[in-house]
Amino acid sequence: xxxxxxxxxxxxxxxxxxxxxxxxxxxxxxxxxLHPEIKKELEELEQTMFAFDELTGTQPSKAVKDKIFASxxxxxxxxxxxxxxxxxxxxxxxxxxxxxxxxxxxxxxxAVLAVGAAxxxxxxxxxxxxxxxxxxxxxxxxxxxxxxxxMEFEQKESQLDKIVxxxxxRVEMKGEGFDMQKDAKVDVYWDQNAQxxxxxxxxxxxxxxxxxxxxxxxxxxxxxxIGLVNPGEKFTLQxxxxxxxxxxxxxxxxxxxxxxxxxLEKLVVLGEVA
Amino acid sequence: xEEEQLIAGLRAKDKKTTDYLYExxxxxxxxxISRIVHDSDIAEEIFHDAFVKITKKIDRYDESKGRxxxxxxxxxxxxxxxxxxxxxxxxxxxxxxxxxxxYGLESKSGTEAMTDGIGVRELMDQLxxxxxxxxxxxxxxxYTHSEVSEEFEIPLGTVKSRVRASLQVLKKNLDRI
Numbered sequence: 137x138x139x140x141x142x143x144x145x146x147x148x149x150x151x152x153x154x155x156x157x158x159x160x161x162x163x164x165x166x167x168x169x170l171h172p173e174i175k176k177e178l179e180e181l182e183q184t185m186f187a188f189d190e191l192t193g194t195q196p197s198k199a200v201k202d203k204i205f206a207s208x209x210x211x212x213x214x215x216x217x218x219x220x221x222x223x224x225x226x227x228x229x230x231x232x233x234x235x236x237x238x239x240x241x242x243x244x245x246x247a248v249l250a251v252g253a254a255x256x257x258x259x260x261x262x263x264x265x266x267x268x269x270x271x272x273x274x275x276x277x278x279x280x281x282x283x284x285x286x287m288e289f290e291q292k293e294s295q296l297d298k299i300v301x302x303x304x305x306r307v308e309m310k311g312e313g314f315d316m317q318k319d320a321k322v323d324v325y326w327d328q329n330a331q332x333x334x335x336x337x338x339x340x341x342x343x344x345x346x347x348x349x350x351x352x353x354x355x356x357x358x359x360x361x362i363g364l365v366n367p368g369e370k371f372t373l374q375x376x377x378x379x380x381x382x383x384x385x386x387x388x389x390x391x392x393x394x395x396x397x398x399x400l401e402k403l404v405v406l407g408e409v410a
Numbered sequence: 411x412e413e414e415q416l417i418a419g420l421r422a423k424d425k426k427t428t429d430y431l432y433e434x435x436x437x438x439x440x441x442x443i444s445r446i447v448h449d450s451d452i453a454e455e456i457f458h459d460a461f462v463k464i465t466k467k468i469d470r471y472d473e474s475k476g477r478x479x480x481x482x483x484x485x486x487x488x489x490x491x492x493x494x495x496x497x498x499x500x501x502x503x504x505x506x507x508x509x510x511x512x513y514g515l516e517s518k519s520g521t522e523a524m525t526d527g528i529g530v531r532e533l534m535d536q537l538x539x540x541x542x543x544x545x546x547x548x549x550x551x552x553y554t555h556s557e558v559s560e561e562f563e564i565p566l567g568t569v570k571s572r573v574r575a576s577l578q579v580l581k582k583n584l585d586r587i
Binding site: 151152193262 | 428434445461462465474492496511533548555569571573
């Protein structure tokens with residue numbers, strides 16, 4: 137794994153900003169355990185964020201601190217006896233409230249609770265909404281993949297239909313007898329009635345830009361070029377031009393685009409029709 | 411005080427440790443909130459709630475999932491963003507949040523705030539336009555990186571690398587200060 141490019145990806149920053157999902161968080165934590173560089177970077181970034189916050193911050197007012205500690209007073213385990221009584225002016229006021237004021241107070245408490253609940257659910261909603269958007273994105277990626285697979289499948293299926301429905305004869309072409317590529321192997325499937333020719337590359341070296349493999353049907357009138365063979369597409373059927381009569385098939389290397397007649401010195405494979 | 415000791419003290423509900431926590435982190439944590447929520451009364455109210463929450467929920471903090479400051483800063487940031495989104499308060503979107511903030515710091519009375527304000531302005535001047543934009547939206551307007559990506563049609567990967575680049579600039583310059 138390339139640690140530097142992982143660090144450079146910006147994922148650690150998002151981790152610290154709390155913007156990663158659970159799975160990504162786990163990934164960062166695991167990697168930080170495995171790689172000291174990642175751990176160090178995380179610590180430095182956290183330090184930077186703290187320093188930036190510290191620099192850009194102002195001290196909250198003393199009143200806030202007092203209020204916070206008053207709110208927390210009941211939380212603390214008392215190691216020393218509390219000597220100062222907490223001021224409770226609000227309680228004193230409640231006593232003097234008239235009935236309708238009490239209702240008003242109760243109503244405002246309800247309102248506050250309702251606002252609280254609304255905030256809580258709004259927050260939940262945003263969370264779910266984000267998750268939902270993420271799922272939608274994932275789904276659309278999967279749908280794309282599925283479409284592609286479907287297209288490939290349909291293509292294969294139509295080829296298979298052809299093979300099953302037709303009367304194809306398999307002609308094996310081998311490179312054993314020639315100097316070009318001893319281990320080359322290409323199969324021709326030929327339906328003599330339908331005059332269809334398909335080619336499947338089993339093993340064929342790739343060629344430089346200036347050259348192409350050309351397939352020849354060798355019949356009574358001599359060799360006829362019936363198409364170019366792509367060496368990269370292995371084990372898939374490539375459609376060639378129609379041939380009615382042939383005693384053998386052969387592939388030669390020709391200048392890009394193919395030639396009128398084969399360059400026999402560059403014969404790669406040859407197979408006779410049985 | 412070491413972080414472990416600090417956490418142990420907080421879990422034991424020790425008042426002195428809580429006081430230490432407050433003294434050490436209140437300024438930074440309050441900054442996280444007040445740069446998103448500009449009304450200082452509301453910011454203090456959020457800070458109050460967030461700090462109380464931090465103290466009460468310290469048992470839920472898991473050291474193996476990140477450092478204490480990050481955990482606390484995220485609680486503050488999320489509280490501020492929640493408040494912002496609750497639309498109880500309006501965020502001026504047309505004005506420049508960073509400039510407002512720096513201006514606010516500079517106009518505060520007291521020499522301490524004064525010096526800091528100048529430092530912040532210098533720091534912000536180190537960022538290029540893209541980085542400033544990212545810091546503005548992520549730090550000062552409470553956007554998530556995916557929101558920035560969607561709203562301004564910047565590829566997610568670009569947003570991420572700009573967040574990183576911005577923080578690198580801050581890191582370099584903060585080391586210097």
